[in-house]
Amino acid sequence: MAPRVLISDKLSDAAVQIFKDRGIDVDFQPDLGKDKDKLLEVIGQYDGLAIRSATKVTEKIIAAADNLKVIGRAGIGVDNVDIPEASRKGIIVMNTPFGNMITTAEHAIAMMFAVARQIPEASASTHAGKWEKSKFMGVELTGKTLGVIGAGNIGGIVCTRGVGLRMKVVAYDPFLSDDRAAELGVEKVELEDLLKRADFITLHVPLTDQTKNILSKENIAKTKKGVRIINCARGGLVDEAALAEALKDGHVAGAAFDVFAEEPAKENPLFNLPNVVCTPHLGAATSEAQENVALQVAEQMSDYLLTGAVQNALNMPSVTAEEAKVMGPWIKLAGHLGNFIGQMTDEPIKAINILFDGQASEMNLSALTSSVVSGIMKVTNPDVNMVSAPVIAKERGVRISTTKQDQSGAFEGYIKVTVVTTQRERSIGGTVFSDGKPRFIQIKGINLDAEVGRHMIYTTNTDLPGIIGTLGTTLGSNGVNIANFTLGRSAEKGEAIALLYVDDVVPAKAVEELKATGKFQQVRPLVFDV
Structure with a gap:
């Protein structure tokens, strides 16, 4: 049975024809997106949904989309799609980041x-x-x-x-x-x-x-x-x-x-x-741009529905279904490693060097690399995805290099990311444990074992007594509960780091109070998409 696609916003006739030519059963109802009740009523019949900005794909719509596999947005902005909810239901969300x-x-x-x-x-x-x-x-x-x-x-x-x-x-x-x-x-x-x-x-x-x-x-x-x-x-x-x-x-x-x-x-x-x-948000309002993004989204959706190929997905790596089963946790780890360094880096990045060790070196390195780069770039450009991030990095002159090696340590495999900026090098390593959860295992050459949480705080200091107490007291007085506390140091009385997994956003007041103690060289709150 041919896949069914609903087009609920205005798309060009040429885009509609692409679906038909590829053997897709397409239902073109360009005004349906404005009628949320009618959309809610019919969405369960379709495998794909092609939209512009008028259709609002809410949690309620997604809950009713029992057969939906892909949402294609003709354009870059996806504010009108509940991406986390779509991800939870296994629906791919695609956009067309370069058409306008x-x-x-x-x-x-x-x-x-x-x-x-x-x-x-x-x-x-x-x-x-x-x-x-x-x-x-x-x-x-x-x-x-x-x-x-x-x-x-x-x-x-x-x-x-x-x-x-x-x-x-x-x-x-x-x-x-x-x-x-x-x-x-x-x-x-x-x-x-x-x-x-x-x-x-x-x-x-x-x-x-x-x-x-x-x-x-x-x-x-x-x-x-x-x-x-x-x-x-x-x-x-x-x-x-x-x-x-x-x-x-x-x-x-x-x-x-x-x-x-x-x-x-x-x-x-x-x-x-x-x-x-x-002007009323006319940036992308030319006939050429509207045509480009419409044709692009029709091609991408058709490719996915007919062959499983994924392009410009915001919530799924560009890998085959077989690879995704094994690589899922590693792709998440790669994104976390990149996101950590992205949040820590304020100066221009010249190069990103990625080392794949052991088990990680045998996977789809292109997808893992894209996940690292995407994690870095998302800090300043939330619209990037695993497909567009390497392109954007290349356009900005960022050199990306990868190295793979056989298992060299206690872990079956790990990924180490090093970023070279105009002022310094910064590195972080991570692995995936048998429970499928990513872990940070090395920062700045210092070994540790830190679970990744949504809200974290990272500090550096000289290894002296009282640091744990200062962190606990200051965060506690600001209503921040610590879920996990990981320490590491280069040597006794040498450089030391702490990585805390906390329950909520770290208030700016708590950060300033920690800095004011004079005990820390660096205090940085972090947020991860876990």
Whole structure:
């Protein structure tokens, strides 16, 4: 019996035809996604669900999807899919991360032109029969400094377009290597430097805890007077109320926004201010981009349903069904190792070196490597997956190398990840015990045995009495319960580390109190997707 796929949002006729040509029984109902009750009623009949952004695949929908095997999102954002719930039910969630990069980058450039020359206001004035030529004095882009925050896929394209416009381009991105910056023709800078120098600032980062309000009131105040700010990435990257005040007092000369903290944006502090250009999240809204992502998702879903091949999956490694049975715990371990180093690393990464020992060396090293790289990259780019992460790393000039060796120690196999940055090398090793649970077994060359928990805290110190007591007392006074406490040291009175598995998020107050004791060289809360 042919697999059945429901398309519940608008997809092109060419995408529908791909399903048909591949022998898929496709049901094209482009408005069904807006009717959640009807979707809930029929979803159990289908093996695949192809969507855009209108369909909300909630926990309730997934619970009713008894036959669903794959959800394909035509586009990059999957905020409308409950991925953890889909994973728990064994449903693969795919997206199309590269189909709209050029379109979104071009929109940012168009918005920059629009705000530089006040085109929307000048157009409205002229349509109204006015001829206010002297009112709309603009600025040239040539010779100006363009500050790009985030030089990944889309940001990298914006960088090259800015260089082509004869702008001086400076870029801030913790993962941007010197080689990649040279390839793009940009100067790599720290955020503080970018804020001071840029005539135009454009944002191209995901919304994470680290990037939320990256242009805060304080950072906006550090910008060059007369700066113009463009955001076509994600709402919430800019403090919109603070920007509105800076626009009113003249510190910021203009802004162009395609995304907003709350969408659909019916009201916003930026609305109706002079020289503020606003569009309704049109970054990916070109016929070419919409066609590209639609065709891509149809091909990916068909491949999976007919052959089991997995591409651009957000919640499943790109391995065969046979490999997945054995590799599942090792893939999770690889992701944890990468995520640990990603959370510990603040400077640009030049290289990722991975050693596979014993049992691990006999597995699908491509999938394990992708899991490591994905774990590292997810810290700053939650949208990456095991397929896209190595591509993004390569584009950023990060060298990835792997080595495999026969069993060399007490463990049947282990993985060791070493990251080389502009300032240091950092390494961590891990294995999978017979219970199928990943363990950290070595950090900075110091042996230990630490179970991986969702919330953890890592510290380094000189091996002296009282460290355990300080950690326990400080965390306890802040309401943090310790589930597991692991210690390691290089030698008596030498370098020592502690890795604590705790029940809840470690409050910032507890971290600051530990740092204030003066006993620790480093105190770092960590979060893992376990």
